[in-house]
Amino acid sequence: MRRHHSTTPRLTRVLGSLLLVAAAGAFSVGAAPAPRAAEPAPLDRVVPAPASVEPGGAPYRITAATRVRVDGAAGFSVRRVAAYLAGILRPSTGYRLPLTEQGEGGIRLRLAKGSFGPEGYRLNSAPDGVTITASAPAGLFHGVQTLRQLLPAAVERGTVQPGPWTVAGGTIEDHPRYAYRGAMLDVSRHFFTVGQVKRYIDQLALYKINELHLHLSDDQGWRIAVDSWPRLASYGGSTEVGGGAGGHYTKADYREIVRYAATRYVELVPEIDMPGHTNAALASYARLNCDGTAPPLYTGTQVGFSSLCVNKPVTYDFVDDVIRELAALTPGRYLHIGGDEAHSTSHADYVTFMDRVQPLVAKYGKTVIGWHQLTGATPAKGALAQYWGLDGTGAAEKEQVAAAARNGTGLVLSPADRVYLDMKYTKDTPLGLSWAGLVEVKRSYDWDPGTYLPGAPASAVRGVEAPLWSETLTRSSDIEYMAFPRLPGVAELGWSPAATHGWDAYKVRLAAQGPRWDALGITYYRSPQVPWPTG
């Protein structure tokens, strides 16, 4: 029945594109012919760029008869990825796309031993079928993201579209350059609901980002329920920048975010920022303050004015309780303890504090991540430092981080004048900040994580992360406008081999994402640096 619905629009569309081709021929003699709608996207038009692409052979076409196949022995996770793929394809194609263990051809997802690594995959496309092979479900999931991009952008729409649904022939072999490909969302300066976080997770998954760092506490709001210190959330979470109502995640909310992220192969990295950026906690409990007096809640955007009381024993009871409860909510490996901009903590106190707090993270079975100021103390064994300096950061500060890296501290790179998604694109960008500079799309893409920090061994670099601070952001469309189109570039820096890197080819692949974002309802900045398709 649904097939009938699509018949009329398809005819109209074919006629329409014939007319367009005729018109293009008439008006642009000598120019390359516009690609016909029926022509599949080239196999390499994918962001992030796959490690290797071998185009060849005739395309595959999804039809009303197509099935999504898994092996009889497939476990729950493989079936879940297959169901996720079918869930994307059904609304726009209008086809049934049943999941099956029978027959041949169709779209096949299979696990096999091979040198794919934990997240890699192979995608083969030929007239008799598309097969995605991986050694783990995460690899199948990433392969599904690639398959989406090889189909027309209209596949992302929620209503039946005309097609045809062809995938270019050939083979992609793909795996990530770095294990850590992150995004951070600041839910403290403005609170974002579980639904808004899920929406962002879906957008991260499109580009194979696998870590979501949630900045759960700051001066303006404490966003996670802690049973042993209930006023943190109930009072400390009751406002936000500008004085709005704020909010917090209950433990059930947070578990739901973790669960949803896992279905997108995204690991949650929760951050409690300490010892600075703690006004919301200090306002909630007078006894956490050195003078025993709680400050008022804060709704401005200054930084560096608050500090936990480093010499009070209760501080460490507090931190132990918070870390214990947060670790219990976290199946992921990491717990981020902040450590940035502790301008109201003396250096000696900062070192004392970090020396006492890092073992608490280990006590509850997690690995420390801290902003790179942590390298001014003694990073715990196995800790990661998140570098957020600029090109122009002083040599001494860079060397402190590089020395820690030579000493075994892993690095996550978030250079603020490259990948801080809250930086304005141009002086006219209506949202965002500009303290690290204006960051257009090319600038955020055009650097190499492997060689970025002088003196840091390439092997210390675990990956990249794009933070999004929310002083000026209140809606999902605000998040999207700042993240798109820069976020896919950061994802490519994290995933793709350095050899694929190049702005001129990238900007063409990036441009092809625009119609996908239109189809998905994702707001984005139409940067003049990107050759967006017209019409």
Ligand code: TNX
């Ligand atoms: C610096 S980056 C901060 C945040 C702000 C951000 C705004 C970092 C570790 N600290 O507190 O929100 O700049 O861009």
